[in-house]
Amino acid sequence: MAGTEPGQLQRADDGQTLRATGDWTLTHYSALRRSTRAISSAPTQVVLDGIQHLDTAGATLLAELVGGERLRQIAGNSPELPEARRALLITVANAMADCGTLPPETRWGPLELLARMGKALTDATAKARLLIGFIGAVIACAGRCLISPRRWRFTALLHHMETTGLNAVPIVALLTFAVGAVIAYLGATVLGQFGASVYTIDLVAYSFLREFGVLITAIVMAGRTASAFTAHIGAMNANEELDALRAQGLDPVELEVLPRVLAVVLVLPMLSFIAVLAGLGGGGLIALTVVDIPVSRFITAISEVPLNHFLAGLVKAPFFAFLIAVIGCLEGFKAGGSARSVGVHTTSSVVQSIFVVILLDALAAMYFMEIGW
Amino acid sequence: MVMDTARGALIEVSGLSNRFGDHRVHENLDLSLDKGEILGVVGGSGSGKSVLLRSIIGLHEPNNGRINLEGAPLDHRGAPDPRLTRRTGVLFQRGALYSSLTLCENISLPLREKAGLGKADAEALALTRIRLTGLEAKTARLYPEALSGGMVKRAALARALALDPDLLFLDEPTAGLDPISAAAFDELILTLRDALGLTVFLVTHDLDTLHRVCDRVAVLGQGHVMTIGTLDEVANMDDEWIRAYFHGARGRAAMRQSSTNRESA
Structure with missing residues (x-):
């Protein structure tokens, strides 16, 4: 041509x-x-x-x-x-x-900016309300399933525990090992100025037992698991699979959400424990090689940490897990028919779950401080 | 209906074989698509209609065989041959509109990227395409998710026509449309073929579409083209599956409809 x-x-x-x-x-x-x-x-x-x-x-x-x-x-x-x-x-x-003319493109001026800010605020309120409603629905569904063992879905539960838990062990262990090492370096540098570099171990032990073990694991889970849940459930929604379940009188919350939430709730404390061990290992390695603290001293220092510090860390894990899984699933339900929508909601689920985890951790830190743990 | 200008094979498929593991989809398949014709391709589910289409346009690498465009073989290795892509439009089964772009942007994209037009020129031409396929100008700024099934098909056809192709591949264009929209879409294909001198490769299950728009029909089965010819020739073949296809309850209704149309015309 x-x-x-x-x-x-x-x-x-x-x-x-x-x-x-x-x-x-x-x-x-x-x-x-x-x-x-x-x-x-x-x-x-x-x-x-x-x-x-x-x-x-x-x-x-x-x-x-x-x-x-x-x-x-x-x-x-x-x-x-x-x-x-x-x-x-x-x-x-x-x-x-009779073609008419192209409608004008949407323009962005200061007024539209203001309107978008207002819309974002009302959207956020609606989102929070929806999340609270969904949490209620999940808890109610869990209650219903609890009384009839016939509806416990062990296969789905174990499958999700494997993909969200077992498969995440390497990345969680590696990341926390590295963070443990970084904190030990920090301790050696800062505490060394006061001649207190021997307390490097205490710094690593307290920070990991109380905070970092569970926090880092929760953030990895938010990035890794919440996004996977949203993408999977969103794609199912786009393919009308959720509608098909509802049309057959089945409850998508019971079949899809509950096993996921339960799996994460069970798995996150275990992963946090592994994270604590790996973090202590990383810190210990640096303490041994850089600060020359012997292993025996290291173990004694850790055993002297009161148990309530470890519990204060670990008790947060199920709450983080619940929120991460629920946010991931809810965003999947909200994702519509298009590829773009699934992308938007996957981003939103990761951002929301990390936000909620850090916010809750800050509140918990204040609370435990006040009650003297 | 057949255009009398410049006959001859535009696309020739010879010895095409496709295997997925042990499953042989095509074996030594030969097919030719003549200039200016609308060739309907039918066959049972899993008979490899879509794989054939994808092999021709270079989205699937066949295990064996050659595809000639105007006598010279196409080279689809790496990416679909530009000799083919610059003169073809493809309508995918579910439209495949880019969900992050508006309808107008969907059609402007090839015009800007391939024809090198500026934004204003590309949008002016996009509007022509939108109108040619019977959509309203006010739909131009909508995103695909806001379009109905029939509008998606029309929009996808508008995008397929963006670069003024002379060869059009349509994968089940009327699937999922209501009978009125499907009939309107058939008319649209005919009008555009006559006006733009298109050659059309049409995969369909829609018997009404076969009757209304196709010059020739090819039946795929057992890995090759079982028969090819005008609809009447094909429908009267002595083969159980073909008889069931064209002379089953649905086939008879479409045949009757088509013959009354011919009488009243």
Whole structure:
């Protein structure tokens, strides 16, 4: 279709008639557009028999030049044109005759910015309300299932425990080992200035037993598991699988949400324990190699940490787990039919669950401080 | 109905074989698509209609066989051959509209990326395509998720037509449409074929579409083209499956409909 000769418009001697020649195709669109723009007044007559190749792009330009209505008349009154070309001209002319105009694109000004901020606020409120409602639904469903062992789904539960728990062990252990090492370096540097570098172990032990073990695990789970839940349930929703469950009288919360929530609630404390061990290991390695603290001293220091510090850390794990899983599932339910929607809600679920985990951790830290743990 | 201009094979498939593991989808399949015709491809579920389409347009690498475009073989290795892609439009079964772009942007994208047009020019041409496929101009700024099933098909056809192709691949264009929309879509394909001189490769299960728009029909089965010809020739073949397909309850209704149409026309 690559034409050789770009189309041209020539004005005949009488100044009223235009003669179109050459190729009027998409390849020459820009050049053709310039030449039609150069025609100031709409011509009364256009002669089309000089055109070599013509496609819809060229026909559109001709329709813009003379108007759709007029082009239809011209095509109808040009028996010298081949049948197919007349059909093309008339089809495009018809399409252009009553085409209307493109609606304007959405523009963003300061007022729209304000409106978006307002909308974001009301959206956030609605989201929080929806989340609380969903938490209630999950707890109610769990209560119903608790009394009838027939509805305990061990296969699904174990499957989710494997994918969210067992498969996450390497990444959780590696990350917390590295963070433990970093804290030990920090302790060696800062405490060393006061000649207290021996307390590096205490720094690592307290921070991991109380906070970092569970917090880092929860953040990894928020990124790894909440997103997976949203994407999976969102894709099921897009495929109408959730509707199919409901239509068969089955409860998607019971079948899809409950096993996931339960799995994460069971698995996160275990992972946190592994995280604590790995963090202590990382810290211990640095303490041994950089600060020259012997292993026996290291173990004694850890055994001297009161148990309530460890409990204060671990007791948070099920709450974090519950919120991460519930947010991940709820966002999946909200994801609509399109690929874009699944992407938007996956992002939202990760952001929300990390936000909730850190917020809750801060509140818990204040609470445990006040009650003297 | 057949265009009398420049006949001859536009696309020739020869010796095509496709295997998925032990499952042989195509074995030594030959098929030719003539210039200016609308070729309907039918076959039972799993007979490899879509795989054939994907093999021709270069989205699936066949285990064996050659695909010629105007006598010269296509090279689909790595990516679909640009010799084919720059003159083809493809309508995917579920539309495959880009969900992050508006309808207008969906159609403008190939115009800007491939034809090198500016934004204003691309949008002006996009509007023509939108109108050509019978959509309202006010739908142009909508995202695909806001479109109904019939509108999605029309929008996808508008995008397939963006670069003024002369070859169109349609994968079940009327599947999932109500009979009125499906009939309107059939008419649209015919109008566009006649106006734009398109060659159309049409995969369908819709007997009404076969009757209304197809010049020739190819029946796929047992890994190859069982028969190819005009609908009447194909429908009268002595084969159990073909008889059941065209002369079953649904087939007879479509045949009757089509013959009364012909008489009244």
